[in-house]
Amino acid sequence: MKKMLIVAIFAAVPLPVFAAESFTIDPMHTYPHFSINHLGFSTMHGRFGKTTGTLTVDAAKKTGSVEVVIDAASVDTGFVKRDDHLRSPDFLNVVEFPEITYKSTKVVINDDKSAVVDGDLTIAGVTKPVRLDVKSMNCGINPMDPKKQIYVCGFDAETKIKRSDFGVKFALPAVGDEMRLVFEVEAIRN
Numbered sequence: 001m002k003k004m005l006i007v008a009i010f011a012a013v014p015l016p017v018f019a020a021e022s023f024t025i026d027p028m029h030t031y032p033h034f035s036i037n038h039l040g041f042s043t044m045h046g047r048f049g050k051t052t053g054t055l056t057v058d059a060a061k062k063t064g065s066v067e068v069v070i071d072a073a074s075v076d077t078g079f080v081k082r083d084d085h086l087r088s089p090d091f092l093n094v095v096e097f098p099e100i101t102y103k104s105t106k107v108v109i110n111d112d113k114s115a116v117v118d119g120d121l122t123i124a125g126v127t128k129p130v131r132l133d134v135k136s137m138n139c140g141i142n143p144m145d146p147k148k149q150i151y152v153c154g155f156d157a158e159t160k161i162k163r164s165d166f167g168v169k170f171a172l173p174a175v176g177d178e179m180r181l182v183f184e185v186e187a188i189r190n
Helices: 002-012 080-087
Strands: 021-025 031-038 042-048 051-058 063-071 099-109 115-123 126-141 151-162 175-189
Touching: 051 175, 063 115, 099 126, 115 151
Parallel strands: none
Antiparallel strands: 021 051, 021 175, 031 042, 031 175, 051 063, 063 099, 099 115, 115 126, 126 151, 151 175
């Protein structure tokens, strides 16, 4: 009888539910950038100035999802003539393909500070699977929020791709094929 009473009590007590939390990427604090070898002499760096997207984090299941949309025309290397060339059909072809996108297919959170994200990256209309290594993850209340209510997660992720895999072959091999991509993202909980 005691066992049945204990089982009935535990059955009546609701267990905590750990649901996935959704976030919206903060475009003011998100910095996707890249680097590539230039003519064998130096490393050229660039960034994209306009990014949107969403993500979910399910800490209990150690998983989540990511969707990022980058305005391809917002490419910026600090040199207008080069940026205009990068927007042309030789490279990003932003008139025909205005967005660079990344959509996760699998997220595995290793611990509180790192994760691996598999997903599909689309550049210039070509989609390829790409793995992102998340090197840093930090979540908490934004210390600049006077009401201490805005919950933010930040992520630093990186990968290397071959631009030729996306059909971007102009000036190979003088301008490198391998590109390092870095996504520094802050997202606000919805």
